[in-house]
Amino acid sequence: MRFATISAAFFLSMSMAAMAQFNGTAEAGGTTQSARKAPDKKERRDWPVYGGTPQNDHFSSLKEINRNNVRRLRVAWTFDTEESGGLQTSPIVVDGVLYGLTPSQKVFALSAATGKLLWKFDSGIHGTQPDRGLAYWSDGKGKDKNRDRRILVAVMNFVYALDAATGKPISSFGKNGRIDLREDLGRDPPAQSIYGTSPAVIYKDLMIVGGREAETLPASPGDVRAYDVRSGKLRWSFHTIPHPGESGYETWPKDAWKTSGAANNWAGMTVDARRGIVYVPTGSAAFDFYGADRVGDDLFADCLIALKAETGERIWHFQGVKHDLWDRDFPAPPVLLTVEREGKKVDAVAQTTKQGFVFLFDRTNGKPLFPIECRDYPPSDVPGEVAAPQQCLPAKPAPFARQLLTENLLSERTPEVHQWALEKFRSFRNEGQFVPFSVGKDTVVFPGFDGGAEWGGAAADPGTGILYVNANDVAWTGALAENTLAENEANSPKALYMSQCAVCHGEKMAGSPPAIPSLVGVGDRTSAADVAATIRNGKGRMPGFSNLADDQISGLLSYVMRGGARADESKELVSSEPPPPAMKYHFTGYHKFLDAEGYPAVAPPWGTLSAINLNTGEYVWKIPLGEYPELAAQGQKNTGTENYGGPVVTAGGLVFIGATNFDKKFRAFDKTTGALLWETTLPFAGNATPATYEVHGRQFVLIAAGGGKDPKSKSGGVYVAFALRR
16 A cells, blocks of 8 residues: 555645646546547436446546646536535436535526526425435436426435426325325334435336434334335335344344334445345444343344345345444445456445445345454443444455554644643543443544544446545544433433433533534524424434424423523423433433644544555555645645545546545545645535536536535535536
8 A cells, every 4th residue: 555645745746737747648538628529429428326327436437527637627617505504415417407405405407517597496394404415217208308307305304206307396296296204114203203314216116215313212213115206105115123023133122123213224325227236234223322222233233235126125234333332334325346356357335334444245145355354342341231242344455544543643733732632542441443332431433433434435436446435534432421210200301411412412512513513502692493493303413303292392492501500400391291212321422532722633644535446455545635724834734634525536537526624625636646636625615525427528527515514614505517628
């Protein structure tokens, strides 16, 4: 493996002309602007599905923009949604029309060539959850004007079918053009909390969906469901928490299927249309960090599942984490590609993980294509908890994020920072992966709860078998604390807060800004009505608590607005409704290991971009991704930063990626060497996966820029398209 920190800095210092000379000629078929050829018929000109292709490989065969001319990219057009809140959306482009979402989940169509608005759909619902994309379906019959073409898009807990030409709901789909994801789960629909944050996948005339759910109890079951794309009627369900008689039922307590929740697909799926297989990565079961009520391996939580797309029958599965106590779910849709093994081509599926590993399987039967090694891990010391005695990780490729925090990996940004980090570090429990949390003592999670890999997913070059994956490489900590039986039985505001909110915002309401805001003093900056709406509907990464009754929400509201100060002692605030399931322990909150100035307390790199050859399992290159402008000005460059949103790889020899939180940059790297060839500053951070497409013989590269993850910067919602100057 070549770690290209010095190389990246070298390329940054080179002139554009020198970089062009260094990189030589473009790949076969690559052309300069002056020698543009007619598009190859084999080139995919659209970006018709989330992830670019049905293989979800983020790959484009377009090569008008290539190594030789990428430095001449200019803004072609912008579309400002005129909303704030941030964007995580990768739009789709079909027949010259771009379909996207605003921060509040309004849906729109633009001319992909000019950015001109064609239509906008407003459901009347103010979306507060991340919404990462849309799906397109066509019956493929008749002339263009007579075809049935639909945009399938989630707005909170509803999925709408919109006419692709007009944006109007198709009334024959579901009820007045939409279905409610809270239904068809075998439980009381109003009590379910589920949101469509990743787009559906399409197989023939089926729309297959997952959903984002609560991570505390009660939580909805994580069924994977397929609906008729024309009528909206349910065609099949796969129970990720198995019912009696179903495979995996024995890995849970007897009646867990009635009360347990999550084990859901929130990250999205990938379809092998030729084989009729849908690959489904699932999340952890609720409650994330204490599982005494779900003792067992908990199939099919934390799994990659191959299902028959037509019927939902299981073909094979692999469980990445048994009895998850760390929220170590699979965070992104898998990538389909073909690799070489012993001189033969093997169709494979690659799955990235929050821990920073890549699992690679034969996609037909689930056979691992690199050895998977299982080892023993320590038991839990928390009463009632039974951690899985073994966990399994791939022996190859090597992890793309660091696995064990040591004293020599602590920040040396200044001597004072290093000394502070050293003293703090020595107070933690720190033994690497799969160490169960203890009561009252913080345990290091490295890489942190957001990865390693995250929801942006990886890109793969089908011609080379090289996988490109960006990662976070910072440490977090967490611990458990005991709930008293009296608090649970009292159904008091404090008990509600500890069972429903402390998992994210922490016992002291400090949160982990900016992703998890602090609630300290929230009453001084936010109205009670807005806080109540957020509790009910959720916001950002927070799910809504539709399972809570009005008086429970009133009690929570009082507790939060008053900072917890004696708010739970008022008998009038004690709910008459049944309390949430009593848990003996709660999570004390997600805590990033940051120094006093807000920088990671571990040594750089804090974010990386890696190229991994999946034919051999060896690294081609690895570079830091992003930097802090204020540190760069002081000479601390190429530190990497936390990053969200994935890469795109092209036949023009390029890897495009935004993702970085603090520098607002959009970059193009040489896919062979990792050299930086072009960068520009966006109006807001591009925490989204780009798209690239062609209209009228001209290639565009587009990214949704909304920011929202830097507490020092405002958020927005702007789509920016780049093309070569004409």
